[in-house]
Amino acid sequence: MVRCLSENTSSGIFVSESLSSGQPIPVRRDTVAAFLGPAPRGPVGIPVTIGGIDEYLQRFGVSGHDGPLLEVICQFFANGGKNATVVRVCSSARRHHIVFPGPSGALTLEAINPGPYELLRASIDYDGILPTDLDRFNLVIHRLTSRVRPIIERQEVYHGLSVDITDPDFIGHALLGSELVSIKEEIPEQRPDITFCDDIEIGTSYIYVDPEWAETDHLTDYDLIGCNTEGTGLFALDQIPSVDIVSLVTDEQDPGPVALFAAERYCRKQNAILLVDPPTHWQSVGSAIRLARKSDFMSPNVVSYFPRPINSKQQPASVIGALAGTLVSSDARAGVWGMHEDAQLQMRGRVQLPFDLNVEEQQALKRVGINSLRITNPSHLELSGLVTLNRGYGCAAEWDKLSQRRTALFILDNIARSTQWAAFQENNSETWSELRDQVRYFLYELFAEGALFGANAADAGYVICNQQTNSDSTPVGESGISFVVGFMPRGQGMHSFRFHQLPVECRIQTLHIEDLVALAS
Template sequence: MVRCLSENTSSGIFVSESLSSSQSIPVRRDTVVAFLGSAPRGPVGIPVTISGIDEFLQRFGVPGHDGALLKILRQFFANGGKNATVVRVCSSARRHHMVFPGPSGVLTLEAINPGPFELLRASIDYDGILSTDFDRFNLVIHRLTSRVSPIIEQQEVYHGLSVDVADPDYIGYALLGSELVSIKDRIPEQRPDITFCHDIEIGASYVYGDQEWAETGHLTDYDLIGCNTEGTGLFALDQEPFVDIICPVADERDLGPVALFTAERYCRKRNAIMLLDPPADWQSVRSAIRQARKSGFMSPNVVSYFPRPINSNQQPDSLIGALAGTLVSSDARVGVWGMHEEAQLRMQGCVQLPYDLNVEEQQALKRVGINSLRITKLPHFELSGLVTLNQGYGCTAEWDKLCQRRTALFILENIARGSQWAAFQKNDSETWSELHDQVQRYLHDLFTAGALFGAKAADAGYVICDRKTNSGDTPTDELGISFIVGFTLRGQGMLSFRFHQQPVECRIQALRIEDPVALTG
């Protein structure tokens, strides 16, 4: 029987289970931050959770190749970030190949991950194979750090593979579970030859991937967005149960309008906040305000700032990693709802700013939803304003403040995920009662934790789930259930939402408190 011995660290991919009706919805959980950008190597279109820079370098890095994503992640961990979800995107699908000749043709292995720095080597031998067994062979595959310093980072060893399609150890079946290679083209009828190099007399011989080639072109909007049906780019995050903060990382240019609007819509769908560096053409407070108004790009789910840092070459730099790490650190200390007690977000890092903002300029930026960045004392700097890009555009005023918006999104997403079980139950009074009790307990726990406000717990929130809320869109004989939830945040009136929980998704609609539908369904 074939055995694969894979030597690797954690894949960074985890499985999450949904809650049941008897389980309480957690009041506190880790803030999930996702970074999308290019990396020299590693899996593409797969969210990978890392807990530090060393782990990122092992999965995605190459010695001597520092990019924007690596720099932003350094900021994130230096400012209190604990776990980062990384999605690698690339502008090319080209992959390395390794070709093994044999009496009936070649066996071609293709790297799972694309890119010129995904360096692999492999070797075939017949050690331990009976001399009368002409179909079997052994295969060893190595993932290397670089060509200059070929340190083995990952290894897969397959003993007793076969080219016989009727054999349980058929190579076509065995390599389906490989994290490194897949089979390219047809599998030959006879086993490949032993790997042999004329200049190696002692030790194993290996076939290496293609000669080094350079990846050309920068990431486009479409590379970052990806495809929702294939789950690539931004839509790879569909594999994650929770995503609270999304940080798209461009190469050397600003995100284009296609990427911005698509990412904003995705954040609305996922109840997430997107952190954006300001465009390079924001050269002054006046131009920042003018360009922000001219673009028409506004959203309560987007946070940006001004001025943008510059690097040692006087080129635009990024700060979203430091901002994300600081938010994660604040959430861990006082909860998402506790940020209102801090007038500024204090961060650290070696940054340069083109100039310092005065008080009047900071107030002018805040009125249009732009936060102000200023250096306090190196290496410390702070972000003030704490507003979303909703500010000043006539949208729902409740979402102008970053703390209130993040708290509401946190609560909405937790309810949507925690009540998922109800979509698979019969839409009857028993399910309504169980769902009502579960969500009501959650609101009570939020009030106790200080996230909701009112004279007493009953004043801080309510839940309606009955025949009236389920008499319209959701027939009682079909899967899916509708309910209404209201809650009060600090400094806000009662916010009400209709949830329509279905097996594939949960749709959330904001309601006006004075709307009778909010009380009667």
Template sequence: MAQIHAPGVYIEEATVAMHRIAAVPTSIAAFVGYTGQGITDQAIAIQGMLEFEREFGGLHADSPLSYAVSQFFANGGSHAWIVRVTDANGGRGGAEQLVGNEQDKSGLYALLACDQFNLLLIPETFDMLGGEEARVISAAVALCEAKRAFYIVDAPANRTLADISPWAHGISQSRNAVTYFPPVRVPDPNAAGQPRSLAPSGTLAGVYARTDSNHGVWKAPAGADAQLLGVVDLALALNDMQNGQINPQAINVLRTFPAFGHVAWGARTLKGSDAQADEYKYIPVRRLALFIEESLYRGTQWVVFEHSNEALWAQLRLSVGAFMLALFRQGAFQGKTPEQAYFVKCDEQNHSGQDRERGVVSINIGFAALKPGEFVMLNIQQMTIAAKV
């Protein structure tokens, strides 16, 4: 406290206790599939192609995953988890091995041991031409919805312009999933540089990572900036009319333009068809919501040791409000003012007496993702020490 000896104005700095909420990563990619070597059914973290070559043997002709990983890093990716999956003889497995078992954390469930991943890729569904991909995609979608992750679905290679939309609608209509058409073609070092058709997920995951780094997760990974690096051709050249046939059906098209080269030319989730009119129609809106949810979930864990009362709610409003304000200043939301862009509500009105008895703390957050006045609603809950009202 300042020492007062004479009349005048005295200034004393006060420290306001606030739990700061850290922004979580947005583009850690998880790959599941066969590789030429390495530990099986265990998630291994890598940060570049050199590490992948050391741990898993590099590009392998029978490993779609290896080419997807290469494209991920070539397009801007920096962090990945690799889950190597094999059959009983150590060779490439099928849908059963890819899905694995949740109890023993095999197959894609090996990712349950990871602290966090944001993007999921299973490139081997590209080679599943008889319908067996449905089992893999269903399990992968469920895992992503549980882990607040985003699944880039690779359609089988035999899908055509005529049937890609009905296939996608039948396979999943998840807000946490997306698919692209047509496949990409890249030079294959294992075939003297001849073009090889690939599942596009690895390339697009790299584009997501590059876009997140340059602009933020709220920017659509599409358009002139979303160039598909390392791609020499697309399996099918689509024109504007063909693009217009499948884009409204939530199929994201890959296009080639003289001025831009090969680019991603769509940004819809599998819940993004015009007929559904879902609030998470667009990839950046859904990924921004997942980012906010995960950041707030992790950043409010301290609440579980507190009593649910006005003092706690005020701290939460301060912490969450500061986090949302920082995003607003970075351009994450629509609106000219914070009041137009987002709101944070955590007070007596959204805490009933029963909630307080049970120790439930609710934080209601809204943000203007599309245009001012249209709010995407989120609700974050934490369990605290049950408090008597």
């Protein structure tokens, strides 16, 4: 029987179950910040949750290759971030191969993770195999930290593999559970030879991956976006229960309009905020304001700033990691709604700014939805304005304010995810009553926490789920359940939304005054 001894740490991948009708909707939960970008190695298209820099380096890092994603992650944890969700994106699907020769052909193993820095070595021996058992062999696979210091970071050991497809220990079946390699080509009929190197007389011999390969391609917008059906790029985030903050990290050039519009659309669907560095061609306050006004890229789910910092090499840098970490830390202390709209965000970071902004310039930037960045001391930054890139376009003017928009997204997302159970129930009065109780209690808790405004809890929010909301709003041919929720965030009027909960998704529609009049009638 094959025994695989895998010395692997936690995958960083977690599974979350949706709530049932009897469970309260959480008023407090950890803010989920996701970062997509290039890393030297590690899994591609898989969201991995990491709790610190050491864990990031173990999964994605290579000695001597810092990169922009590492810098952003360092900023995140330096500013109070607790857990970061990382999705590695790469420009090529090319993978390393290890080829074992044999009497009837070669056995070829392919690295699970693409890229030149996914450094592997492997060895085959017949230790403990009976002389009469000619189909069996042992396989050892190592993942190494770097080419310069080849320390074993991860190991998989397979005892008693077989090349016989009818054998329970067939290698093709055994390696399905490997996190390091897979079978690349047809498996030979006879077992591969023992690994032997002429220059090694004592100890185990290994076959290493190609040491000369170096990748030079840069990420494109389509690498960042990925594929919906394959779950790569942005769509890899569909594998996690929820996401609140998304950051795109590129190598040497800004994300293009294709990536930005796709990311904004994705964040809008996920009730998330997209953090965006200002384009490098914004060279002055005047050009930033002029180009922002000319741009079609505007959304209440996007946050940007100006000016863009520069590093010690006078190259464009980023503070989106610091911003994400500060937001996560603030949410943990005071809730998403606890950030005052007139306050400034204090962030840790050592960067240079090309110039300082005066008060008039800060106000002018704020009017076009751009936050202002300034250095308060050598190790701290301040972000003021706290606005989204909405600019009052196509949405309520209240969504210009970052704190109010994030509060609304938090409420909408929690209701949508926590009422999913109702889509699998009978659409009847009993289900309506359970759903109303669940949402009503959530709104009461938000009012008690200070997230909603009103003379009392009843004035701060409401929920309607009855025969009218379902018979009038359910599309022909669709199942599910529909209900209306209204709430009054601090400093705003009442906002109302229609939820249509389906087994596979929840559709949320903003209701206007004419919709509410029709509903009341």
